Amino acid sequence: MKLQIALDTLSLEECIILLEQTKGNVDIAEVGTPFIIEEGMRPVRELKKRFPEIEILADTKIMDAGELEASSAFKAGADIVTVLGVSNDETILGAIKAAKQHGGKIMIDMIAVKNLVERAKEIDAMGVDYICVHTAFDVQKSGKDPLDELKMINKVICNAKSAVAGGVKLSTIDEIVEEGAEIIVVGGAICNAENKSETAKEMKKHLQ
Numbered sequence: 016m017k018l019q020i021a022l023d024t025l026s027l028e029e030c031i032i033l034l035e036q037t038k039g040n041v042d043i044a045e046v047g048t049p050f051i052i053e054e055g056m057r058p059v060r061e062l063k064k065r066f067p068e069i070e071i072l073a074d075t076k077i078m079d080a081g082e083l084e085a086s087s088a089f090k091a092g093a094d095i096v097t098v099l100g101v102s103n104d105e106t107i108l109g110a111i112k113a114a115k116q117h118g119g120k121i122m123i124d125m126i127a128v129k130n131l132v133e134r135a136k137e138i139d140a141m142g143v144d145y146i147c148v149h150t151a152f153d154v155q156k157s158g159k160d161p162l163d164e165l166k167m168i169n170k171v172i173c174n175a176k177s178a179v180a181g182g183v184k185l186s187t188i189d190e191i192v193e194e195g196a197e198i199i200v201v202g203g204a205i206c207n208a209e210n211k212s213e214t215a216k217e218m219k220k221h222l223q
């Protein structure tokens with residue numbers, strides 16, 4: 016079970032300090048979508064250079080031009096690139112092709128997918144590495160969390176590994192661990208905490 020820190024709102028300098036302080040506890044550093052919108056692939060390049068031992072995930076949330084866009088992120092140093100589950104199959108297959116060319120991995124983000132079980136089965140058969148259930152930031156306020164969706168995909172995927180994101184915090188991590196997921200993504204609960212590095216270390220302790 017891996018801990019992925021979603022770096023959405025911190026500066027590059029703050030991210031570097033956090034990753035230095037949490038060495039050994041963070042498995043995957045996610046360059047979040049807002050960060051990519053602000054800075055492009057620069058943080059992907061910089062973090063890969065400074066932390067070669069940590070996997071870097073570029074949360075590109077690709078929706079079209081799968082091969083082209085995934086290739087850009089892999090060339091910048093990403094180990095894992097995200098593609099939206101609502102995309103056309105051609106987009107996902109293009110991203111898988113790019114991953115094979117660059118020795119990288121594809122995570123499919125199931126955010127806003129309505130027919131979750133059916134789509135998870137289809138995507139699982141395509142040969143992606145991870146399928147991630149994700150409660151959108153914009154709907155977390157309604158109290159929704161991703162555990163029920165994790166249970167649904169865990170029942171049907173056979174090839175990909177599951178991942179989970181969306182408002183995960185210390186009070187909800189144990190039930191996710193109990194259900195099982197290869198990757199647990201935590202953003203705000205660490206990055207908005209008063210003591211970010213201690214919170215990350217505490218989170219990691221809960222993972223098996």
Ligand SMILES: O=C(CO)[C@H](O)[C@H](O)COP(=O)(O)O
Nearest residue numbers: 021180181182183201202203
């Ligand atoms: O991809 C994202 C938003 O679209 C976030 O990175 C992901 O949801 C994790 O952050 P948080 O734990 O704050 O929800």
